[in-house]
């Protein structure tokens with residue numbers, strides 16, 4: 502018969518273990534004095550509990566998604582637009598046609614500050630008029646320029662067609678280079694990427710083209726329609742100026758942009774405002790990764806896990822709703838979740854928890870009596 506090995510600490514080991522514990526306690530780790538995952542305080546899970554979890558359609562269970570997108574590498578993007586977005590804690594997608602860029606510093610600075618740098622081809626070519634090998638050159642050369650000049654940028658996830666001009670034949674070519682491509686355009690609610698917004702949609706995203714006349718109410722009606730329908734709106738801008746010439750249909754007045762940013766930020770309870778790359782990555786993970794959920798009876802915990810993403814996407818946490826055991830919902834229990842990091846969790850509608858789960862993460866959820 503096998504005997505369990507007796508674990509004896511030497512004096513030196515004991516000292517260092519005690520020291521580690523004190524250090525951990527000083528640093529605020531609870532794990533030293535009591536491992537929460539094996540805590541005797543954790544409530545048992547009833548036999549009949551069937552664990553079930555689902556991924557929220559949009560991150561943080563928002564109703565809809567919205568992206569600020571900027572085409573053509575204009576100076577007003579980093580001079581005027583980005584600071585206004587950043588005041589509200591927002592980021593945008595900047596689609597650069599790389600041929601004319603002499604000074605990369607403003608663009609790498611945007612990337613460092615959390616904005617997305619995306620491709621708008623090398624020379625702003627009208628792709629349908631090119632031969633396939635010329636199309637591939639335009640795509641590859643832009644990627645080479647971007648990754649060579651933006652420190653830290655390894656993958657150019659997003660793409661926007663110059664002039665929104667594309668053909669069905671181009672889509673599979675671009676899909677070999679980018680996770681998502683923005684093709685269609687409109688200036689009304691037809692610009693909304695309506696549900697289902699899935700991996701197929703990523704190959705032919707639509708956008709709302711900002712151009713004169715600049716009617717904020719009109720634009721906000723489309724935003725509200727996006728919220729109502731639960732879709733994804735990509736609003737794309739060209740130049741911005743404080744006092745643009747009325748004859749220039751593609752230079753938006755800064756006050757119009759500011760008004761739009763304020764109005765969108767005021768709707769952030771219902772809108773997930775993020776870059777094209779972040780939202781495309783979330784959709785890819787939501788569709789491509791299979792959530793696993795089970796009960797760890799030894800630990801009295803529900804375990805939720807997600808496999809690693811096997812394609813290059815931004816590692817965006819998925820928002821997951823978990824139905825908890827009934828016994829956890831009765832009485833005044835403390836619900837806890839621990840994966841790579843600890844999460845505060847609360848019941849949302851009496852029976853479910855909302856969790857944030859990274860690809861490749863295992864998350865334990867348990868209840869403790871107060």
Ligand SMILES: [Zn+2]
Nearest residue numbers: 572573663664
């Ligand atoms: Zn363009």
